[in-house]
Amino acid sequence: MNDVTPLIAALKTEIGADAVLTDAADLAPFTEDWRGRYKGPAAAVVQPSNTAQVAAIVRLCAARGVPVLPQGGNTSLCAGAIPRNEGVAPVIVNLARMRRIRHIDAANGSMEVEAGCVLKTVQDAAAAENRLYAVSLGAEGSCQIGGNLSTNAGGTGVVRYGNTRDNVLGLEVVLADGTVWNGLRALRKDNTGLDLKHLFIGTEGTLGIITAATLKLHPLPTQHALAWFAPSDPAAALQILGLFQAACGSRLSAFEMINRRQLELVIQHVPGRRNPLGELHEWHVLVELADTSGGDEMAALLQQTLEHAAEQGLIHDAILASNETQRATLWEIRHSVSEANKKAGVGLTTDCAVPVSAVPAFIERATQAVHAIVPALDILVVAHLGDGNAHFIPFFTFDAWRELADPAAMAAAMRRCVNDVAHELHGTFSAEHGVGQTGLPEMAHYKSPAELALMRTVKTALDPRNLLNPGRLIP
Amino acid sequence: MNDVTPLIAALKTEIGADAVLTDAADLAPFTEDWRGRYKGPAAAVVQPSNTAQVAAIVRLCAARGVPVLPQGGNTSLCAGAIPRNEGVAPVIVNLARMRRIRHIDAANGSMEVEAGCVLKTVQDAAAAENRLYAVSLGAEGSCQIGGNLSTNAGGTGVVRYGNTRDNVLGLEVVLADGTVWNGLRALRKDNTGLDLKHLFIGTEGTLGIITAATLKLHPLPTQHALAWFAPSDPAAALQILGLFQAACGSRLSAFEMINRRQLELVIQHVPGRRNPLGELHEWHVLVELADTSGGDEMAALLQQTLEHAAEQGLIHDAILASNETQRATLWEIRHSVSEANKKAGVGLTTDCAVPVSAVPAFIERATQAVHAIVPALDILVVAHLGDGNAHFIPFFTFDAWRELADPAAMAAAMRRCVNDVAHELHGTFSAEHGVGQTGLPEMAHYKSPAELALMRTVKTALDPRNLLNPGRLIP
Incomplete structure (x- = not known):
């Protein structure tokens, strides 16, 4: 084992004593996952305030052979943000203090944000400029953009807007040797060689630490139409999805299905949640359309498409949200799934x-x-x-x-x-x-041998000393 | 210089004599660009019929230290498909014979195609299943999917559907050592490590040869509304773009601007092209909306948005296409640009x-x-x-x-x-x-030193002997 005392001292000098945590009680929130299932040791938690500090941390750790684990909102569902229980205990680089929204260009549909920005904050800032940042997921009130990017987070808007990868134009990244790569471009098109941002998106901090991003914004839909219905079975739900795609095209913004037992747990364990339909069915779908105009036509389109499905015997029952409150209520059911399951048992x-x-x-x-x-x-x-x-x-x-x-x-x-x-x-x-x-x-x-070999080749090339989140991503 | 005679013999044995061209007259169409501005030497042109043959070609060339240059429809606008005039003359691997559409899954919105498929063929095959392959560009009648992918081609649909990169789900690639990486996934979401396809998209054959791809399909819009108008200047055109984004959202499928001199050249040099408006203005915009339903409402939306722009003094004149023939005629003006400029002089x-x-x-x-x-x-x-x-x-x-x-x-x-x-x-x-x-x-x-260094690191790691399209992409 390394003696990390000199490293801790150097980190305190460079980043500030208040930004370097080492007491066990201080470390706990950063070394255990939110469901309490995983826990791992860390040499320290460091909370940098800017990109230069992240680079300094990486250089100091690299000089002493101590691994670095970047961490966002600690909302991972696969223990991605928590140290493992083998190898040298890492320094956790927690990005929460880097939470500035640096710039919004509404005409260009772009915004530059630091990695520690909470997703909800980003969504709200975009909406204030009549733009949509389209990534939306259950943990949006606490997960951070850096975590979203390093895991290529999905969520409920993917059917229309794609994954996090599809909603980013540029990145700023600290590399394994402490170099800062400034790839914060705000361009819709740029074909100048290897698109380097894709090396870092979804690679969970193993090739670099994302410190900021230029995000892509869309026109903000102002009209919504939402229904909750019970398809006869998943095959029927799939047919209905096809009907919606053919009739509603790009308006289709969510198509979420849960089964009976899941709905029962939400109703039992989360206060205020009720079954929207008269009885409990085996399958339930939330479908949402969204548009910048034509709300009445869209509501009619939603109803017609469901009627079309009902005529074909694909649906048991359905309800359309008739106002914003009903719409929010139906979304709350969907978003209560994690809370219900955590309370109810072990999923x-x-x-x-x-x-x-x-x-x-x-x-x-x-x-x-x-x-x-x-x-x-x-x-x-x-x-x-x-x-x-x-x-x-x-x-x-x-x-x-x-x-x-x-x-x-x-x-x-x-x-x-x-x-x-x-x-x-x-x-x-x-x-x-x-x-x-x-x-x-x-x-x-x-994974195929060819695929693992390719990943290892890139990892070795970019992080030859294996100090960025070692032992992760690539077995 | 290498003596390529044994390599040519080996290629003929392995791939077939009819698939290996070496006579100067046979090589000419493959070694000169379509505008006649660039020409470079090749050891041979080989036309494989399947992925295994591409792998065999790469292995044979690698064994003799001869570089490999993949080539599609040879429609590059920056001489990307033509050998350079220095270094060892490469073997050109022309993918034109690999033109099978392997599979279409309409319910999944995906199709698997070989690299030599012409873009138009792919678009038509998707449309036959009521789906849209969304990449569209001037050369679509002769450019090939492999070329589109290796250059991340853009075109006129990017404003709505993104670049080629955004319209691909998976790839099959022959690597520098002849290994075939099968990444032909048809998934909308896959977060299992580095997304390897992005290494090969846009890297112009320097990291591998793309032999097939799984493309993403969208619901096929059946309704279109198109206008041609003269904005007062580019700033006005930009304001009008904002009006369209706010009012029409995802319907906005094209927003193309040309200036007066460009329109004049099209009218002068391409038979049948006429100015759609009463007089020649300094700036002209083609705007198109598309949807799966609601054609009448969309036409009204187009007209209202233009009227809104006119009220603000942003537009000199406008015309709406009232039928499919008019729509095609207006698009033809836009698509005649390359032909006009080639005839008229040196652009x-x-x-x-x-x-x-x-x-x-x-x-x-x-x-x-x-x-x-x-x-x-x-x-x-x-x-x-x-x-x-x-x-x-x-x-x-x-x-x-x-x-x-x-x-x-x-x-x-x-x-x-x-x-x-x-x-x-x-x-x-x-x-x-x-x-x-x-x-x-x-x-x-x-490019910044950090960026070039990152690209070189990846290139060296994936192609250590520098045999895949050497001297290209990264200076």
Whole structure:
């Protein structure tokens, strides 16, 4: 083990004593994940206030061979922001103090922000200029742009606007040797060689530390139309998705599906949540359209499309939100999923994506696979159906979980059997959460040798001493 | 120099004698660019029929230290598909025989195609399934998907659908050692490490040879509304763009601006093209809206937005296309630009992008810069205004060009002074054409040392012997 005392002293001198935490009690919020499942040691937590300080931290750590782990809002669903329990304990570089919105250019549809900006703050700042920053997800009140970028976060707006990767124009990154790469371009087109930002988006801090970004903004939709309906089954939901795409085109902004057990947990565990329909059905879809004009025509289009689906026998029941309050209420159900599941028991969250056309087969086969291990186990399904991304969650009560002889082995077995089904259907084990700690064994298991070799080649080239978040992403 | 005789023999044995061209007359169409400005030597042109043959070619060339230059439809505007006149003459791998559409999944919105597929063929195959492949550009009747991908081609649909990069889900690539990387995923979300496809998109064959791709398809718009109008100046056009974005949102599918001299050349040199308005104005914009439904409302929206602009004094005159024939006629003017300019003289095409908000300043300052070199020289402007991408073209008559003492120096000086203005405005010298041969000095001049170093690091890691399109992209 390194003696980190001189490093800590140097960090305090360079960044300021108040920005370097080392006491166990101070470290706790940064070294344990929000669900309390993962915890790992850190040499220190450093909270830089600007890019030059991040570069200084990287140089100081590199000089002493101490690894660096960048951290945002610590909202990872796969323990991506928490140190692992092997190797040299890293210095955590927490970006929360770098939260300036540097610049908004409404005419260009762009804004430059620092990595520690909370997603919600960014959305609000864009909306104040009549623009949309289109990434939206459950943790938006606390997750940070730097974390979104380093995990290429998805969410509920992907069906229309793509992932975080698709909503960024430029980056500022501190490299492994402390060099700052300024790629903060605000251009819609730039074909001058390798598009370097894609090296850092989604690579979880293993190739560099993202310190700022130029984000892409869209025209702000002012009209919304939302419905909640019960399709007869996932195949029917898929057919209805096709009807909406054909009729509503780019207006389609969300197409979210949850199953009965998931809705029951939300109703039971989150105060104020109710079933929007007369009875509980097996499947439920929230569909939203959004536009900059033509609200009445859009509401009519929504109703017509649902009627068209009902005529074909694809729907049991449906309700249209008739005002903003109803719309918010229906979204609250969807956004209460994580809270409900955390209160209700132990959900083994998976994050598979398959081709959209294969989602019904995925749900059916994954259910069989899980029940082959634990018959009749509860399963929660929360699917971004428009993206082919289904969170398929084998779910244990706290009591059932406590009774397991080897919970870690159970968790691994469940994840593997679900991921196997996705793999057979040409899908992925991580659609939007990233690799983190839970996904690392899956990388080794599913990725082709050619793919792993390519990733290792790039990693070795950019971080030859393996100091940026070592042991992560690439097994 | 290498003796390539044994290599040619080996290639004929492996790929077939009919697929290996070596006679000067046979090589000519592949070694000279379509405008006749660039020509370079090749050891041979090989035309593989499948991915395994591409891998075999790369291995055979690598074993003998002969470079490989992949080539698509040879429609580059910066001599990207043509061998350079230094170094070892390469083997050109022409992908034209690999033109199968392997698979279309309409429900998933994806199609798998080989690199040699002509863009128009891909568009038509998607449309036959009621889907849109959204990349559209002047050369679409002859350019190939592999070329589009390796240059991240732009075009007229970028304002709504993004560049080629944004319209691809997966790739198949032959690497420098002949390994085939199969990354042909058809997923909307996949966060499993470095997104490798971005290494190969836009890198012009320097890191691998793209042999196939899974493309992203959109719902097919069936309704269109198009207008041609004369804004008072580029700043007014920019304000009108903002009006359209706010009112029409995602319907906005094209916003193309040309100046008076450019329109005059089209009218003079391309049979059947006429000025759509009563008189010639200084600036002209083609704006198109597209939707899957609501054609009448959209036409009304187009008209209202233009009236709104007229009330603010931003427009001299406008005409709305009232049927498909008129719509096609107006698009033909825009698409006749390259043909007109090739017939009319020597246009020094530039391809700058700046933040959208900076386009008026760019045009004004670039005009001053060009006229400081050649007073009153004709300037053509063809701008994808919605993307901030202006083709600003200093234009010489054939006579004037012939009279120049040093045409190459004039071309370089003109490009540099225009690119300087873009650079000052935080823009780029290559928005959509790529680097090719004309852009290589600009890479050396404008890119930061950190950026060039990062690109070189990746190039060296992936192609350590520098056999894939050497001397290109990175100076």
